[in-house]
Amino acid sequence: MSIASVTVTTPPRLESGVGVLDKASLLLSVLEAGPATLATLVSVTGLKRPTVHRLALALERLRLVARDGEGRFALGPRLGDMVVEARHDRLLRSAETVLGELRDRTGASARLYRRRGQLRVCVAAAEARGSGADTVPIGSSFPMKSGAVAQVLLAWDEPDLLYEGLRGARFSASMLSGVRRRGWAQSLGGWEPAMATVSAPVRGPGGRVIAAVSLSGPVSRLTRHPGREYGCDAIDAAIRLSEVSGH
Structure with missing residues (x-):
């Protein structure tokens, strides 16, 4: 499936008042709809590309984000672990x-x-x-x-x-x-x-x-x-x- 054929809507913004947390939360909200490329994350969130890239890599190190077989960003295994514990x-x-x-x-x-x-x-x-x-x-x-x-x-x-x-x-x-x-x-x-x-x-x-x-x-x-x-x-x-x- 080509990137152009995938429609991702902008998720509602939930704000904590802490800027970096709100941006990270926005990225995770986009990924709830499925894997996305860096370009898609930038387009949907409206954030600057360097900011999205930096946050996505940081979330990946925390296992909150992972990569799929095509190199796209996706929700990471640690989120599943959290659900299990909950x-x-x-x-x-x-x-x-x-x-x-x-x-x-x-x-x-x-x-x-x-x-x-x-x-x-x-x-x-x-x-x-x-x-x-x-x-x-x-x-x-x-x-x-x-x-x-x-x-x-x-x-x-x-x-x-x-x-x-x-x-x-x-x-x-x-x-x-x-x-x-x-x-x-x-x-x-x-x-x-x-x-x-x-x-x-x-x-x-x-x-x-x-x-x-x-x-x-x-x-x-x-x-x-x-x-x-x-x-x-x-x-x-x-x-x-x-x-x-x-x-």
Whole structure:
């Protein structure tokens, strides 16, 4: 599509009284309509070209602005991160109900994990009654190198991040391909040899994976094929939480 065929209207000006912030806000408002070239930003905002260029580069360094495949400016990934964090409390409130119902339906422990760098952190849980030593306290963290939850949190990453995450992992690229195809991951063992786990992705705005629902319990309960038996239950719970998260 040529630049001439794209019509971008001037967004309403929201003023804070701080000049540089108002100009930066105006640029971001233009980009809400989609990627734009420097020339388009200058034309729509009415700001001088050096000013637009300087602000766009500064916003890019802050990850509030990014470039698309054609070199145009677009809204950056940090804005998506902010949206996810803003919805986090609502996600946790809903998780209490969703995980409780999942536990009651299956008799296994239901948990919600989020990724923090190279760790997966338990942020909500509904433990199976009488689970005892198998309990995972909220705030507990585990490496992203093994287990169904790690597979789910990694499987939909960008190729370069996925490749990096596979280094030293106890699962392979082909296993993650299967996770993407099925919509769930399973594992046997973990912190207890006789434990089984099945996990499914929770998605946020844009379909990005922001968390993982897991269902864990003894192999005697979940069987040695937990995905086949309980994958649909995990997916249903994850979809409910995705709806809360704005997917």
